Structure formats: C-alpha cells, structure tokens
Amino acid sequence: MPELPEVETTLRGIRPHLLKQGVQKVVIRRPTLRWPIPEELPGLMERAAVEEVSRRGKYLLLKFPLGHLMIHLGMSGSLSLVARDTVAGKHDHVDIVLGSGLILRYNDPRRFGCMLWVEGEPLAHPLLASLGPEPLGPLFDNEHLYQCSRRKSLPIKSFLMDSKVVVGVGNIYANEALFRSGIHPLRKANRISQQRYARLSDVVREVLAAAIAQGGTTLRDFVGGDGKPGYFKQELQVYGRGGQGCVDCEATLTEVRLGQRSTVYCPQCQH
DNA sequence: ACGAAGCCCTGCAAGC
DNA sequence: TGCTTGCAGGGCTTCG
Structure with missing residues (x-):
C-alpha cells in the first residue's frame, strides 16, 4: 500500500x-x-x-x-x-x-x-x-491546516486524508500522526485549535520524513529488488494494533471504521 | 458547497 | 478440502 x-x-x-x-x-x-x-x-x-x-x-x-x-x-x-x-x-x-x-x-x-x-x-x-501542498514542503504548516479547516465539520482524520488539504497522508500515517499529536480521530476539524494544528503539522512531517529516511535504506538494492521497502511495521504505534495496549498508557486501543477505513486510537491519550 | 457513501480490483484470511 | 464471505485501501465519482 x-x-x-x-x-x-x-x-x-x-x-x-x-x-x-x-x-x-x-x-x-x-x-x-x-x-x-x-x-x-x-x-x-x-x-x-x-x-x-x-x-x-x-x-x-x-x-x-x-x-x-x-x-x-x-x-x-x-x-x-x-x-x-x-x-x-x-x-x-x-x-x-x-x-x-x-x-x-x-x-x-x-x-x-x-x-x-x-x-x-x-x-x-x-x-x-487542485491538490493541496506537499507535506514536506514550505506551504504545509499549522496556518494552512487551521485556515483550511475553519468551515469543515468532518472528522479530523478524514480532513487530513483529503488530498485537497494536503497530499500524501494515507490511512496509516493519518492514524499515526493523530496518535502522536494526541488528537482524537473523530474530532471535527473546525474544533481543533491552531496550537494543536501546530503539533499535528509537525508530527505529520516527522512521521513522513522518518519513513522516507527508512525507505532510503533499501535504495541501494532497488535494481532487481521488488521495490517494496519494509520500513513501516516496526514504528507503527496504533495502525494494526486495535485491541492491543497503548504504547504510552497501556489502555486498550479502540478500532472503529471511519469512511471505509480502519481507524485506531487510544481512548485515553487522544481527545 | 459540503460530507458521506459507492465503487473500482485482487489476494488473503476466516468461517462454514 | 473447497466454497463463500469479508476485509484491505487511494481516491475519484456520485448521491443526498
């Protein structure tokens, strides 16, 4: 994927x-x-x-x-x-x-x-x-997210995955970024402060940059390889872990479906 | 204009 | 064992 x-x-x-x-x-x-x-x-x-x-x-x-x-x-x-x-x-x-x-x-x-x-x-x-800014580019920041979200009452997770808002944030990284920024995935996009968007935009950049850095380790073998680096898995804290313990507070991670996407979050850490 | 649901497709896993 | 069913998911498209 x-x-x-x-x-x-x-x-x-x-x-x-x-x-x-x-x-x-x-x-x-x-x-x-x-x-x-x-x-x-x-x-x-x-x-x-x-x-x-x-x-x-x-x-x-x-x-x-x-x-x-x-x-x-x-x-x-x-x-x-x-x-x-x-x-x-x-x-x-x-x-x-x-x-x-x-x-x-x-x-x-x-x-x-x-x-x-x-x-x-x-x-x-x-x-x-009509694509939104690149998440690792200069146009993506809390100001952009905040302004974009003012009239949006959809869940923040859906908002974040909308390519008109920002490109490249798929289901896995949306789950991870929301966990790491402590934001509940079902919270309405226009009910999030600019301060929290600042944290969220930082985290999105961090998570994507880290994944790219790990993908880079397989570049050497790209020719003849299958082109499917295995960078994710080990660093994932919520995706694929529904029903298991939160890495921070050990509460049981909740899994729900949003849209048709698997959505996992910690009911204690994310608000 | 917005938000939710539908749809495309195959491989895999689980259930019967 | 072999069938059926459900799920995975990006993102465009349609519907309400």
Whole structure:
C-alpha cells in the first residue's frame, strides 16, 4: 500500500536509471487500470529520452519531449527495474524497455493505479490541479491546516486524508500522526485549535520524513529488488494494533471504521 | 458547497 | 478440502 514515503522511495530509486535514458519499447500487457492506458503511449515514448523524473503527491511524472507520463501506484502498485530478459509475472502490466538494458516494470495486482499521458503543463492536469501542498514542503504548516479547516465539520482524520488539504497522508500515517499529536480521530476539524494544528503539522512531517529516511535504506538494492521497502511495521504505534495496549498508557486501543477505513486510537491519550 | 457513501480490483484470511 | 464471505485501501465519482 504505497503511501507517500513509498512513492518517494520509488522516485529516488528509479530516477538515476531513467534520466536521459532512451525508451526502446513500451509493452502494454493489460491496459485496464483505473483508467485505460492510452493506446498511443508507445508511439509517444519510443525513441524518446526521459528528461525529468518528479513527483506531485503520490503521482510520479516522467517528462518526455512530447509530454509527461503520469503514474499512480494505487494501493497495490509498484515499479521496479529488472534486467531485460526477466520473465514477466502475473500482474506485470507494463514494461518500459530502456536503452541501458533495464526494464522499468509496472506491477499492480488490484489495478487501482493509473498510467496516463499528459500534454502541456502536468500540474494543470485535472488530477493534479487542485491538490493541496506537499507535506514536506514550505506551504504545509499549522496556518494552512487551521485556515483550511475553519468551515469543515468532518472528522479530523478524514480532513487530513483529503488530498485537497494536503497530499500524501494515507490511512496509516493519518492514524499515526493523530496518535502522536494526541488528537482524537473523530474530532471535527473546525474544533481543533491552531496550537494543536501546530503539533499535528509537525508530527505529520516527522512521521513522513522518518519513513522516507527508512525507505532510503533499501535504495541501494532497488535494481532487481521488488521495490517494496519494509520500513513501516516496526514504528507503527496504533495502525494494526486495535485491541492491543497503548504504547504510552497501556489502555486498550479502540478500532472503529471511519469512511471505509480502519481507524485506531487510544481512548485515553487522544481527545 | 459540503460530507458521506459507492465503487473500482485482487489476494488473503476466516468461517462454514 | 473447497466454497463463500469479508476485509484491505487511494481516491475519484456520485448521491443526498
């Protein structure tokens, strides 16, 4: 389940192998992702070189002379770099064969991801145009959260996971950040003080930065690896721990469903 | 305009 | 053992 740290780790892992590399061939085995992969993709990319590799939220952007390839990993997608003769597995839907002899391979069992072509300014694309600030960028702070939340009566957890508010905070990190800032996930967004938002924005940055730092430890092995660093788990304090003891006060962690998302919190520590 | 629910999809685990 | 059922979840889309 790629959250922002995993996407960032993927970006850092693939970028050095893609920059200035020519695309020899694009193989689309299964075009039916969230939206169909454009049939004209091979014609647009083949014999062209990758000029830039970047990220906006959880969307990866590969710049080519004629436009950008926009990739989202959904919740089960991954990109890996494999040697040219590597046999494709069950959910290996797309191969981008590079001049270097490596293949950038897109795998996505649940096919919630997408691979689209964008002409012109990619940030103007409908999927990107109304995204909120990057959580690790300068525009994300308590002031932003506070101002955004003034007319929002939805639960803070839903608010935090809204990509128009801030990108890249998925279910796992929303649970963790709220625990670490002592905020009850069901509290209404407009019932939280600016001081508490200050703590929350700090914690969101800390948690994501720490996860990225750990994802970085697997970068060395990205080529040929499965591209799925195992940074989470050990540091998680509430996610996946419903019914177990709070790491701070030992109270039993409560698990509820919010939206259709598993939500875990400490009834003692979070208000 | 806002908020909640629905939906896409497959793999895995639990229950019968 | 093999079926069915439920759950996981990002985020766009639809409904109220």
